[in-house]
Amino acid sequence: MRDDRCELLCIDFDHAERLRATLPQFDEVTRRAERLRALGDPTRLRIAQALHVGDELCVCDLAWIVGSSQGLVSHHLRQLRSAGLVTSRRNGKLVMYRLNAEARRLLIAVAAPATEADPA
Template structure:
């Protein structure tokens, strides 16, 4: 049986507001427009195949669509669609060499985010047991 205390175990037990801490927090809180942009960026990274494509680029520095598809185990159509979205967001860049287009990560912040995300995941309980390529 769930008690009222169980329902609110993650919340405040007593309603008491610290006006100074609230004011300081509000001063540095991101605005709604920035929150929307960041959420949209995280949505792009939230699709598993797309995330694997980004990690492939992180490891290889630069790959064409065919190589990305083979490395990740998805169709070239999936890779091409992902590259369009990621390029529009400024996450990847491309260069053409004859008829072949190569892609690479275009932002050091994205590289850092991928690195930190993987390190964070490695510290999750049971992360090793779930590791499947």
């Protein structure tokens, strides 16, 4: 006997079908997974957290804040932008970055401190 499978087929079809109908389409789940994966890197998560608190920052400021080189921060910002989490705008010779609204919601969800009720 395996502990991770039922020993017999026991589908509660009506309940299971109602739940299945509420799930987002596969392409939407794929898009969400890509965005979550973008926040899965510690440096990118720190950059996102800095943008969340700082609202709009340039690469120089972000590099100083997260303690990484400007090149590395630029690389991670490109990945965050590709994932649809960060927008940028040119301000003279500076490029300013900010989180979009969806990124803010995701960051709040994934960066919330664990509580005692959370399983370890």
